[in-house]
Amino acid sequence: xxxxxxxxxxxxxxxxxxxxxxxxxxxxxxxxxxxxxxxxxxxxxxxxxxxxxxxxxxxxxxxxxxxxxxxxxxxxxxxxxxxxxxxxxxxxxxxxxxxxxxxxxxxxxxxxxxxxxxxxxxxxxxxxxxxxxxxxxxxxxxxxxxxxxxxxxxxxxxxxxxxxxxxxxxxxxxxxxxxxxxxxxxxxxxxxxxxxxxxxxxxxxxxxxxxxxxxxxxxxxxxxxxxxxxxxxxxxxxxxxxxxxxxxxxxxxxxxxxxxxxxxxxxxxxxxxxxxxxx
Amino acid sequence: xxxxxxxxxxxxxxxxxxxxxxxxxxxxxxxxxxxxxxxxxxxxxxxxxxxxxxxxxxxxxxxxxxxxxxxxxxxxxxxxxxxxxxxxxxxxxxxxxxxxxxxxxxxxxxxxxxxxxxxxxxxxxxxxxxxxxxxxxxxxxxxxxxxxxxxxxxxxxxxxxxxxxxxxxxxxxxxxxxxxxxxxxxxxxxxxxxxxxxxxxxxxxxxxxxxxxxxxxxxxxxxxxxxxxxxxxxxxxxxxxxxxxxxxxxxxxxxxxxxxxxxxxxxxxxxxxxxxxxx
Numbered sequence: 001x002x003x004x005x006x007x008x009x010x011x012x013x014x015x016x017x018x019x020x021x022x023x024x025x026x027x028x029x030x031x032x033x034x035x036x037x038x039x040x041x042x043x044x045x046x047x048x049x050x051x052x053x054x055x056x057x058x059x060x061x062x063x064x065x066x067x068x069x070x071x072x073x074x075x076x077x078x079x080x081x082x083x084x085x086x087x088x089x090x091x092x093x094x095x096x097x098x099x100x101x102x103x104x105x106x107x108x109x110x111x112x113x114x115x116x117x118x119x120x121x122x123x124x125x126x127x128x129x130x131x132x133x134x135x136x137x138x139x140x141x142x143x144x145x146x147x148x149x150x151x152x153x154x155x156x157x158x159x160x161x162x163x164x165x166x167x168x169x170x171x172x173x174x175x176x177x178x179x180x181x182x183x184x185x186x187x188x189x190x191x192x193x194x195x196x197x198x199x200x201x202x203x204x205x206x207x208x209x210x211x212x213x214x215x216x217x218x219x220x221x222x223x224x225x226x227x228x229x230x231x232x233x234x235x236x237x238x239x240x241x242x243x244x245x246x247x248x249x250x251x252x253x254x255x256x257x258x259x260x261x262x263x264x265x266x267x268x269x270x271x272x273x274x275x276x277x278x279x
Numbered sequence: 280x281x282x283x284x285x286x287x288x289x290x291x292x293x294x295x296x297x298x299x300x301x302x303x304x305x306x307x308x309x310x311x312x313x314x315x316x317x318x319x320x321x322x323x324x325x326x327x328x329x330x331x332x333x334x335x336x337x338x339x340x341x342x343x344x345x346x347x348x349x350x351x352x353x354x355x356x357x358x359x360x361x362x363x364x365x366x367x368x369x370x371x372x373x374x375x376x377x378x379x380x381x382x383x384x385x386x387x388x389x390x391x392x393x394x395x396x397x398x399x400x401x402x403x404x405x406x407x408x409x410x411x412x413x414x415x416x417x418x419x420x421x422x423x424x425x426x427x428x429x430x431x432x433x434x435x436x437x438x439x440x441x442x443x444x445x446x447x448x449x450x451x452x453x454x455x456x457x458x459x460x461x462x463x464x465x466x467x468x469x470x471x472x473x474x475x476x477x478x479x480x481x482x483x484x485x486x487x488x489x490x491x492x493x494x495x496x497x498x499x500x501x502x503x504x505x506x507x508x509x510x511x512x513x514x515x516x517x518x519x520x521x522x523x524x525x526x527x528x529x530x531x532x533x534x535x536x537x538x539x540x541x542x543x544x545x546x547x548x549x550x551x552x553x554x555x556x557x558x
Contacts, residue, residue: 104447192389
């Protein structure tokens with residue numbers, strides 16, 4: 001039995017949202033709904049307009065035999081800007097100050113709603129790049145990597161500072177930890193990343209850049225290529241251990257544990273992202 | 280200007296999917312679409328039917344002044360069963376065997392599509408329970424916790440085996456690690472979990488149950504309550520360090536590194552979940 005338009009629109013919306021960055025042939029929908037391709041085309045036209053109007057993302061139609069539609073999640077620039085302002089305010093709370101000049105972020109990085117936004121924001125930046133995998137370092141970068149990977153529909157890989165026996169053979173690299181100025185080691189399971197991958201690096205907090213630099217080294221060890229680096233927060237340091245171009249959502253400018261002062265401002269995100277990428 | 284039904288259906292679908300387990304007043308939609316409540320009610324009726332038919336979840340209407348709709352994501356039992364069969368087959372691959380009787384799962388736990396399904400499957404089990412937070416232990420449990428928390432729309436908290444300076448004050452508990460029969464220590468940041476929370480514990484792999492038991496102890500330290508324990512895979516051990524009722528998606532029955540044998544079967548999930556919970 002033919003499926004009614006109203007049902008088709010609801011189901012297709014759900015399907016597209018769950019399958020971003022994937023080419024879906026029109027025949028898939030026409031079979032699923034036992035409806036003519038012309039009706040499906042009309043449906044998708046309505047979905048496309050609504051997604052654009054509501055800032056959900058782009059629905060692109062590729063014509064021809066191998067054609068179909070691809071949904072690219074993309075945030076609206078205003079929504080992204082509002083969210084970043086909100087994060088600046090939230091992180092500015094001096095109660096977040098921890099001894100040693102650290103900032104408590106675990107609540108932010110444990111909120112699914114916030115993570116969904118962070119993922120969409122970062123995925124928007126790389127929406128038009130070819131990305132094969134998202135890389136981060138354990139532990140706090142993981143939720144961000146997962147959120148971004150979910151929007152880009154690619155796997156994420158986790159580099160570890162501690163060696164684990166549950167990963168099989170690993171590749172290890174050394175890196176300079178900016179905060180302690182010591183040589184540290186990080187490892188990645190050999191089978192977790194195929195060679196010649198294009199890798200996007202994300203993390204929660206960047207100080208000197210040593211960890212990010214280490215991940216760059218790791219990517220080279222896998223004969224792979226770095227697409228870009230985006231972190232939730234960066235804290236500009238005198239001693240820089242990396243010259244990699246890095247995008248940040250927010251910047252922690254000043255941390256004074258004694259005076260209980262914490263100064264936070266917008267990061268480079270809104271300048272770094274191409275205006276065409278926003279929905 | 281009034282929004283057309285087709286656009287309303289698409290946007291409401293997206294909105295409901297992004298805001299599960301949340302009471303949304305009908306007035307929210309009638310303002311958003313500048314449409315009469317009666318039209319909105321009709322829309323939501325269509326969404327409800329389609330979500331049920333397509334196995335997306337339940338859309339419940341609460342009548343009255345404080346009423347509205349709540350979307351509860353829930354997987355279809357057949358789809359869950361198929362997915363579990365698929366996982367049994369995937370994990371049975373002897374190439375996954377690691378020295379020491381470990382099984383390589385990082386690719387599975389790094390695939391957003393797989394994680395979305397695992398999250399939905401576990402969230403379906405607890406769809407009708409009051410859950411305030413999802414808890415796991417770093418590192419590999421994190422993606423599962425995040426996926427479940429996203430479906431339940433609650434925060435997730437990460438217990439750590441290594442002490443970190445970026446978390447502030449912590450509470451620590453000791454537990455018996457079944458594999459090594461040693462006393463180990465795990466920590467949770469004090470401010471990450473409010474007292475009197477109802478906590479769901481999830482993890483990637485359970486051997487003797489020592490870690491899960493440790494998390495139970497941690498929950499008690501926070502004057503909180505355990506709602507349930509669900510793990511992706513369990514491997515029944517002779518020495519059990521926990522008597523907690525645990526649900527598993529798959530069971531690794533036999534690991535023989537020498538003969539390169541790995542025997543995997545369905546876990547207890549399909550028996551443990553109430554049939555009413557499936558969509």
